[in-house]
Every structure is written in structure tokens, then in C-alpha cells.
Amino acid sequence: xxxxxxxxxxxxxxxxxxxxxxxxxxxxxxxxxxxxxxxxxxxxxxxxxxxxxxxxxxxxxxxxxxxxxxxxxxxxxxxxxxxxxxxxxxxxxxxxxxxxxxxxxxxxxxxxxxxxxxxxxxxxxxxxxxxxxxxxxxxxxxxxxxxxxxxxxxxxxxxxxxxxxxxxxxxxxxxxxxxxxxxxxxxxxxxxxxxxxxxxxxxxxxxxxxxxxxxxxxxxxxxxxxxxxxxxxxxxxxxxxxxxxxxxxxxxxxxxxxxxxxxxxxxxxxxxxxxxxxxxxxxxxxxxxxxxxxxxxxxxxxxxxxxxxxxxxxxxxxxxxxxxxxxxxxxxxxxxxxxxxxxxxxxxxxxxxxxxxxxxxxxxxxxxxxxxxxxxxxxxxxxxxxxxxxxxxxxxxxxxxxxxxxxxxxxxxxxxxxxxxxxxxxxxxxxxxxxxxxxxxxxxxxxxxxxxxxxxxxxxxxxxxxxxxxxxxxxxxxxxxxxxxxxxxxxxxxxxxxxxxxxxxxxxxxxxxxxxxxxxxxxxxxxxxxxxxxxxxxxxxxxx
Numbered sequence: 001x002x003x004x005x006x007x008x009x010x011x012x013x014x015x016x017x018x019x020x021x022x023x024x025x026x027x028x029x030x031x032x033x034x035x036x037x038x039x040x041x042x043x044x045x046x047x048x049x050x051x052x053x054x055x056x057x058x059x060x061x062x063x064x065x066x067x068x069x070x071x072x073x074x075x076x077x078x079x080x081x082x083x084x085x086x087x088x089x090x091x092x093x094x095x096x097x098x099x100x101x102x103x104x105x106x107x108x109x110x111x112x113x114x115x116x117x118x119x120x121x122x123x124x125x126x127x128x129x130x131x132x133x134x135x136x137x138x139x140x141x142x143x144x145x146x147x148x149x150x151x152x153x154x155x156x157x158x159x160x161x162x163x164x165x166x167x168x169x170x171x172x173x174x175x176x177x178x179x180x181x182x183x184x185x186x187x188x189x190x191x192x193x194x195x196x197x198x199x200x201x202x203x204x205x206x207x208x209x210x211x212x213x214x215x216x217x218x219x220x221x222x223x224x225x226x227x228x229x230x231x232x233x234x235x236x237x238x239x240x241x242x243x244x245x246x247x248x249x250x251x252x253x254x255x256x257x258x259x260x261x262x263x264x265x266x267x268x269x270x271x272x273x274x275x276x277x278x279x280x281x282x283x284x285x286x287x288x289x290x291x292x293x294x295x296x297x298x299x300x301x302x303x304x305x306x307x308x309x310x311x312x313x314x315x316x317x318x319x320x321x322x323x324x325x326x327x328x329x330x331x332x333x334x335x336x337x338x339x340x341x342x343x344x345x346x347x348x349x350x351x352x353x354x355x356x357x358x359x360x361x362x363x364x365x366x367x368x369x370x371x372x373x374x375x376x377x378x379x380x381x382x383x384x385x386x387x388x389x390x391x392x393x394x395x396x397x398x399x400x401x402x403x404x405x406x407x408x409x410x411x412x413x414x415x416x417x418x419x420x421x422x423x424x425x426x427x428x429x430x431x432x433x434x435x436x437x438x439x440x441x442x443x444x445x446x447x448x449x450x451x452x453x454x455x456x457x458x459x460x461x462x463x464x465x466x467x468x469x470x471x472x473x474x475x476x477x478x479x480x481x482x483x484x485x486x487x488x489x490x491x492x493x494x495x496x497x498x499x500x501x502x503x504x505x506x507x508x509x510x511x512x513x514x515x516x517x518x519x520x521x522x523x524x525x526x527x528x529x530x531x532x533x534x535x536x537x538x539x540x541x542x543x544x
Contacts, residue, residue, distance in 0.1 A: 001361075001372050017044070017238070018231045019273040021425040026362055035275040043271045045419065053241040056222075057266065059251045061412035062259055063105070064504070065098065093129060093225075094136060101407050102255055103140040106223045109253060110203060111153060114221040118246045122220035123196065126205040127236060129226040129256075131159040134207035135173045137225075141203065154180070156187070156196055159207040211236040217244035224254040233257070233265035255407075263415050268425050270417045275425060281360055284371060287353045291374075294346050296338070297331040297381065305380070306373040324380065332384050347385060350378050469502050473535045474542070483539040488532070495532055 014027040019038060028036030047053045092098060106126060114122050126141075128134045138157040145153055156179050163173045176186035187195050196204050197216060204210065212235045222240055240250040254262070268274070292299070305327045308320050335343060357375045473479055473495075482494040 001367075001369065013039075018234055018269055019425065020231060021275065022359060022362075024273065024275055024425065037275070038273065041272060044266075044269055045271050045417070052243065053238075054243060054247070054250050056237045056240045056250050056252065057262070057415035057417065059249060059412075060254065060259065060262070060415045061252065062254045062257070062410045063407055064410045065255065065407050094133065096136075096140075099133075099136050099140050100144075102223075102225060103137060103144055105407065106203075106253070107141065107144055107150075107153070109223075110221065111150065114251065115152065115202070117220050117248075118218055118244065121199070121218050121246075123201075123216065123218045124203045124221040124223060125210070125219055125239060126203060126223045127211065127226050127228075128205060128207045131161070131163045131207045132165060133225070134159045134205050135163050135165060135178065137205050138178055141205065153203065154201045155203045155205060156180075156192060156201050157205045158192060158209040160209065211239065214239050215242060217242040217247065220247065220249075221251045221253070224252065225256055228257055228265070229261070230265050231269075233262055234269055237262075259411060259415050263417065266415075266417055267421065271419065271421065273425055284353065284357055284360065287349055287356070288371070288374060291346070291349050291353065294342075294349070296334050296346055297377070301327055301331060302373055302377045305377050309376060325384075328377075328381055328384050331381060332386075335385055347382075350382055350385075354378050354382065469499070469531065470535060470538075472502050473498070473531070474538060479535070480539050480542075483536050488536050491536055492532060495535070496528060499528060499531065 012027060014023050016023060024036040024038070029039055031037040044053070048055045106124075110124050114124055116122070126137055128137055134157055138155060141155045145155070157175060159175055161174070165171060165173065175189065175192075179187045179192070181187070182195075193210075193214070193216070195201060197218065211232075216239070219240055219242070222237065224236075228236055237252060240252070291297075305324060308323050308327070311320065335346065338346065354375060357371060361372075361375075476498065479495060479498055483491050486494075
């Protein structure tokens with residue numbers, strides 16, 4: 001336990017632009033309030049003002065996609081709600097029409113606005129949500145380029161491994177196989193950054209690659225078709241911030257994320273990073289008590305395991321590995337006798353304890369050897385537990401049909417970061433089991449929920465705009481759960497974000513009222529406050 005701790009003859013320093021909670025806890029000296037802080041800050045704001053990097057939020061445009069889907073089969077099967085919702089979202093985002101429409105927007109924007117920047121050398125990156133999305137976008141970009149006979153734009157794609165497209169059985173895709181060949185030879189993975197830097201290629205389509213650490217000063221525009229959050233948003237968008245001669249600005253076109261979410265992601269890194277709520281070591285003891293209460297493992301088994309595991313090297317024997325397995329096996333047998341829900345709860349506790357102890361042991365000098373022993377035991381126990389059931393998988397290509405689609409610009413301009421404020425980074429302050437929600441719902445009802453969210457399922461029975469909004473909110477299960485479980489002040493955070501979506505959903509029925517709500521801050525404040533209290537009260541009375 002003493003070996004991983006701080007050593008008197010060694011100093012460690014971290015240099016980073018995105019200061020995470022763990023980084024500050026491990027490397028930061030303590031401030032007057034006892035919380036860690038950077039030993040020096042050269043802020044994003046200062047770097048922008050002094051001209052060392054570009055402000056990637058200065059020109060930020062958001063689009064929103066509106067769908068209507070219908071059930072295309074007579075049957076109405078029961079489906080697991082959260083898994084089916086993900087499958088429907090995947091169906092929508094991978095739909096050929098959606099890919100084609102967004103590709104056309106990106107292609108024409110690049111040729112009209114980006115291509116001529118930086119003396120005609122500007123480049124763009126398309127950030128996609130998965131490797132299959134990257135494959136589809138690469139195919140669609142190349143199809144439209146060929147169809148329109150554009151000779152001034154070529155694409156590259158970057159993703160790891162091999163991708164199988166379920167719509168094209170028997171065909172696999174790889175990064176070298178999809179990219180052009182040079183003198184009959186595929187472009188190697190390590191060669192790709194240099195090829196993209198040259199004059200031949202202009203758009204790089206990526207999936208989980210080149211979103212961190214990629215340094216290409218000619219990168220001017222980023223097209224985002226992926227949910228970004230927190231430090232990931234900052235790291236991804238910061239690929240644009242490199243300066244070079246002739247580069248005067250950058251541009252982001254975002255199909256997925258809200259401006260407010262991007263603003264919140266950048267706040268902790270713009271000027272100063274404040275450590276918020278810190279991890280509480282007492283959580284470890286609470287987890288330990290919960291795990292022992294399950295009676296899946298016995299404390300004497302942990303002791304026996306560690307007695308063998310921590311033997312001095314000089315006394316270790318070839319049979320020790322078999323002994324360790326034999327000690328764990330009874331625990332695995334007891335685990336297998338649990339119900340599926342009990343297994344998931346226990347596994348979740350083990351995973352949480354392992355992760356939390358691994359983190360806290362780096363920042364807090366624990367003197368409790370029982371925790372170290374339990375941590376060692378859980379690491380090996382988790383590896384031997386049978387794999388969890390992933391539940392059903394859904395593919396809705398034949399069961400649902402896209403009926404309505406609209407891609408609309410929502411906003412453009414600067415996302416203005418506030419000065420004099422710091423954003424908080426927090427430690428792990430809550431623990432849970434990670435148990436999956438397996439609620440079921442009829443496929444038709446799930447489709448209704450999706451349509452409500454995207455704003456195209458209008459009912460003729462609605463007579464007044466505000467009544468429609470209230471009706472939608474009252475039927476929103478997530479809002480009902482939030483209202484039932486929270487005070488009105490906590491419910492406000494969930495409700496206000498949902499309310500804008502409800503207005504956008506209904507904007508075509510009353511465009512004047514919608515425009516006033518979106519553009520008149522005082523009107524918006526009054527409407528929000530009225531509907532917040534009205535809907536919160538009604539839901540609480542309904543579930544009482």
C-alpha cells in the first residue's frame with residue numbers, strides 16, 4: 001500500500017489544457033480552502049486574447065432534425081424501452097435520407113464558405129457517432145461528389161478495425177480499404193495525417209479517432225454529428241484552434257448538440273477550474289457494507305486469497321494460481337445462484353467499489369489494509385463472474401418507416417463564454433449499481449414518444465397552444481418521474497430543457513407565439529414560470 005503513494009524523492013507535474021478532477025487531485029497543490037488547484041494557469045481566454053489559439057466558439061451554427069416515423073407492421077410487439085429507443089435512434093441517424101441531406105449541407109457549405117479560406121488550403125473534419133456512421137458518410141460524400149462532378153474536393157475516412165454493415169451482408173469495410181490508393185498502395189494508418197495535410201485531400205471523416213491530440217493547423221471547419229459532452233466536447237472542438245498564416249477564424253456546424261450544453265462544457269477550462277464537491281472516502285465503507293450484506297463472498301475467503309496473492313516472490317510456487325482460482329470459485333457459485341436482478345446489483349457494487357478505490361487510493365493515503373485486500377479480491381472476482389446478459393437487440397429497418405423529415409438551422413453566431421467565472425469539476429460523489437432499466441412498452445407507443453420529441457405528431461383535439469404544451473408535458477414519463485422525485489427547484493433544471501423542445505415541436509401550429517417565446521426573454525421567463533408551477537403541481541397531484 002505504501003509503494004503507490006507519494007515518494008519523498010520524486011516530484012510529478014501534469015501539463016494539460018483540460019484540467020479534470022482526478023488530475024487536480026493527484027497533481028495539484030492544496031489551496032487555502034484545502035482543495036487542490038493548479039500550480040500555474042495559462043488560461044484558454046488568455047491564449048485566445050494573445051493570439052496563440054483561435055476561439056472555436058466564435059462562429060458556431062446549430063441545426064436540428066425533425067422526424068416523423070410510422071410503424072410499418074401489423075404486430076405491436078413488446079420491446080425493452082431503453083434498448084428499443086437506442087435502436088430507433090440508430091435507425092433514424094443511419095437512414096439513407098438523413099445521411100444524404102446532412103452530407104449535402106456539409107458539402108455545399110464547404111465548397112461555398114470553407115474551401116477558399118487560408119489561401120484555398122482550408123480543411124474540414126466530420127465527427128460522426130460511430131464507425132458505421134463514418135462508413136456511410138464516406139460513401140455518401142463520394143457519391144455526391146461524383147454525381148455533381150466536383151473536382152475540387154476529396155475525402156478521407158478514419159476509423160479503427162473492421163466494420164460490417166448489416167444492410168450489406170458479407171461485406172466488410174476498413175480504413176485503408178475505403179481510402180484512395182497511392183500508386184496502387186493503400187494509405188497506411190500512420191501515413192493518413194500527412195496525406196490529409198497535403199493539397200490533395202480536404203475533408204476528413206472520423207469515428208473516435210483524431211478527436212484528441214490531432215494537430216493540423218489547416219483544419220478550419222468542423223461538422224459535428226455526434227453527441228459531445230464535458231471535456232470530450234472541449235477536446236474535440238479544440239482540434240480547430242491551431243493558428244497558421246492566413247487562418248483568421250474557424251467554423252463549427254453542429255447537427256446534434258445544444259449551444260447551452262457546449263457553453264457549460266467549456267466553462268471549466270476558459271479561465272479557471274474550480275474543484276466542486278469532492279469524493280468522500282466514506283463511500284468506500286458504505287459500499288463494503290452493502291457488498292458484505294449480499295453474503296456472496298466471505299471475509300475469510302478474501303483473507304485466504306490475499307495471503308496467497310501477497311506472498312513474497314521468493315516463496316511463490318507454480319500452484320499458487322490454481323489455489324487463487326479455487327478460493328474464488330465458491331463465490332462464483334453463490335453468485336450464479338442469485339436471481340438476475342440480484343446478480344446485476346452485486347456486480348454493480350463490485351464495479352463501483354473497484355473504480356472508486358482505484359481512484360481514491362491515489363489521492364488519499366489509506367491505512368486500512370482490509371480495503372486494499374477487498375480491492376485486490378474484487379479485481380480477480382469480476383474477471384471470473386459470468387458475463388451479464390445484454391438483453392434483446394432490435395433492428396427496425398422493416399418494422400418502422402420514415403414518413404417526415406426536416407433539417408432546419410436553429411442558431412448561428414458566437415457562443416459567448418462569460419469572464420470572471422470558473423467552471424466546476426467534481427469528483428465521484430454518488431455510487432450506484434449500474435443496473436439497466438428493462439421497462440417494456442408497445443412499439444407503437446415508443447414511436448409516439450419519439451414523434452412527440454421531434455415535433456411532428458399533431459393532434460386535432462388540441463385547441464389552444466398552451467394546453468397542448470401542458471398535455472405533452474403531463475404525458476412525458478421522464479418529467480413525471482422527475483416531478484415525483486424532486487423539489488420544484490430541482491425539477492426546474494429538467495423541465496426548462498424539455499420545455500424548449502415542446503415549443504419547437506409545436507412551432508408550426510402557432511409560429512407567432514413560437515417566435516415570441518424564442519426571441520422575447522421576458523415573455524419566455526413568464527411562460528416558463530407559469531408552466532413550471534402548473535405542470536409540477538398537476539403531476540404531483542396525479543401521482544399522489
